[in-house]
Amino acid sequence: MSFFNSIGRSMSRNPRPQKRSPTPTSADMPPPPSPVSPPASKPLYLCSPFVEAALVKGNFKTIVVLPKYVDIMEWVAVNVFDFYTNLNEFYGVISECCTQHSCPTMSAGTGLSYTWINQDRKSVNLPAPTYIDYVMTWVQNLLDDENVFPTKSGHDFPQSFPSTIKHVYRQLLRVFAHIYHAHYPQLLHLRSEPHFNSLFAHFLAFGREYELLDLKDVKGAANAPVGIGALWDKWKEMGILEG
């Protein structure tokens, strides 16, 4: 058993903490006003000093490079495991503010909400907390599946591993995109923006290095841009990310 796999396995045994207080619903009451102010001006995450806030200074390229003697599949697996775990913890902290009322759709930009493909292959709108719960549960189940993330010596990664990881990456990106778009004020309130920015910049740099991310997913369509697309451009300009 390799070093990286043993970490992944021991950590992935921890079940995902059950989060969040149940969302009260009432048919008679109008929904409370959204805590997110309309994006009349530039989003806060693009403004100084928040856009520069980070735990790590400099370019992220150095920490995503494959270490010597490490198998690329294992390197990708352990990093994806870490991104998932950290993102899940951040979302757990702000999840009280992410309810069916505050976030009736999986919004990620002005005029952009992601839809979920259901079992009938239909594209449906889900409240963001439901969407994110589906994503995180799905990823946790993959991490726990020995056939997808093999951890025992002699077990190889399946041929489908790269495409599975790309799917995982795209969905985790959407969770980041929703948090930036809808919950950045809460991260600021918790003074978590340096941590969250560093996690996201690391995620982006890693995704580009191993071709797990399509730029069109980061930026969205011209008529429905993803909010974080502008953050990507800004960080490139600042030398935090490469092209």
Ligand SMILES: [Zn+2]
């Ligand atoms: Zn939300």
